[in-house]
Amino acid sequence: MKTVSGWERLRAWFLLPAWIWMAVLFAAPFAIVVVYSLLTRGAYGGLGLPWTLENFERLADPLYLGIVLRSFAMAAATTAICLLLGFPLALFISRAGSRKNIYLQLVILPFWTSFLVRLYAWLFLLRDSGLINTALQHLGLIHDPLPLLYNNGAVLLGLVYGYLPFMVLPVYATLERLDPALVEAAADLGAKPWPTLLHVVLPLSAPGIRAGSILVFIPALGAYLTPDLLGGGRTVLIGNLVQNQFTNARDWPFGAAISVGLMALVGALVLLMLRREREGLV
Amino acid sequence: MEPILELRNLVKHFPNQRAVDGISLQIPRGGFYSLLGPSGCGKTTTLRLIAGFEQPTSGDVLLDGAVVNEQKPYQRNVSTVFQNYALFPHLTAAENIAFGLKRKNRPDIERRVREALELVRLAGKESRYPAQLSGGERQRVALARSLVLQPGVLLLDEPLAALDPKLRKQMRLELKEMQRRVGITFLLVTHDQEEALSMSDQLAVMNAGAIEQVGTPQDVYLRPRTRFVAGFLGAVNWIDGVGLRPEVTRIARTLPPNGGCFRPATVTGSVFLGNCVHVLTRLESGEDVVAEIPRDDSFKHGAYQTGEAIHVCWNPSDEMIFP
Secondary structure: OOOOOHHHHHHHHHHHHHHHHHHHHHHHHHHHHHHHHOOEEOEOEOEEOOOOOHHHHHOOOHHHHHHHHHHHHHHHHHHHHHHHHHHHHHHHHHOOHHHHHHHHHHHHHHHHOOHHHHHHHHHHHHOOOOHHHHHHHHOOOOOOOOOOOOOHHHHHHHHHHHHHHHHHHHHHHHHHHOOHHHHHHHHHOOOOHHHHHHHHHHHHOHHHHHHHHHHHHHHHHHOOHHHHHHOOOOOOOHHHHHHHHHOOOOOHHHHHHHHHHHHHHHHHHHHHHHHHHHHOOO | OOOOEEEEEEEEEEOOEEEEEEEEEEEOOOOEEEEEOOOOOOHHHHHHHHHOOOOOOEEEEEEOOEEOOOOOHHHOOEEEEOOOOOOOOOOOHHHHHHHHHHHOOOOOHHHHHHHHHHHOOOOOOOOOOHHHOOHHHHHHHHHHHHHOOOOOEEEEEOOOOOOOHHHHHHHHHHHHHHHHHHOOEEEEEEOOHHHHHHHOOEEEEEEOOEEEEEEOHHHHHHOOOOHHHHHHHOOOEEEOOEEEOHHHOEEEOOOOOOOOEEEEEEEEEEEEOOOEEEEEEEEOOOOEEEEEEEHHHHHHOOOOOOOOEEEEEEOHHHOEOOO
């Protein structure tokens, strides 16, 4: 029989709190949601029998499919913009020498305040009587306030603002580990700065870009607070749809079905990316 | 003939270090040249100034007669083999070798890569990634990656330091042979005097940011100009301020009839080294002197016993005298 060393037993004990946490706060709620998604809506909301797959069939409705597609487009755009802004920022920080830590603290600084409070700050900046419109009007640059709020652009701005650090940090971590001799070797072999970036730095930071993209894309896909506040209810994304089913529409089984469908989709995407990462040589 | 590479009064000061302190060198075309010195003597900084990774505080770097101070590394007609090779881990051996050719838009990339792989005897391993190659193979990829560009000067920064000792000796011969075959000027930076002596046509010995001596391996080993050079290139016995290599130091139980120099001494021990024996002695004046004698000698006349009174002798022409 295999003997279990004291160290291994200790390690199992150390993992126990994490297992309990995951079981109570992830596995159990997930199981509940799956069960809900298979039930029938009660007469006055709530849940009832019989068991059914009808909730999932309703997902194919073009109305909901449109919302799903719009959410994917929004999350993809958020990820792309976060990458375009985050990669140069991460590169800059990784080359900043002794000031690295200051810049990293600045990237993390927004987390010191609640996301809700920060979104309200954006409301005050963007609304018709907000800081930006008032300033532009006082300067005489515009007459009527610009429509900065309650549209797709405002939602995208909010999502990028909220999730940018999740792109910057993992990309920074890979760039930080990049051997500076590789960049010198590229220059030595005749590569100008842009080709060096394209053929050496970018491919070698792929693991960080992949991790950052997953960290931005997934929460952006399920976001509901940002579209709710900055989109003013006009830009309905999956998150808002789910929220709506559980509140105004009182259709818990359908809301649960949307959640399960979204999770399945995201899970499949992540598995696909992880497999590609394993196949590629890092 | 005009030197391929010239350094004119080159100076590089870092905030709290004078790394290179006024170096002037002329490196002739088509040879194997070494910069030899202890770690921290400024030899690697000198190499980085030539490659363009560092900007000189003052002085000039001339390639083929033209000052290249203002040229970026990717504009200079030199190529570097880095100490840890700096191979691109995401590219195969062949892709690593093709990297520079592609950036420089050279024609016939496929053929040149194939020839370079054959030159370094790596044909068949072209699709391996650096992580799948041995240390010696990685080094050959690094060599091929630079040589394929036909640079005016190939800069080698301690290229053998990362290899195990046996492979290192074999690679010395290979490097030297490769230099002869391709005819490109090699500039090697090393702290290993055996390496520099065995490979170089000419070498410069550096110390504390300055050149101590320039010459052929024979020059610097047999006629060192400073005590530092004498001591750095090999072991030295110091007798009355005169330097003597252990291999020209002799030991005798009776005084030789044909004269020469000698000092009475006592044997303090001996070390068997396989191909020779080191006899450790102490002169009456107190200096420790090592004599390297052939193995057979020490047996023919009976091994020298610790405590035995003998004479240390040498030929005056073997003396190294410093001002």
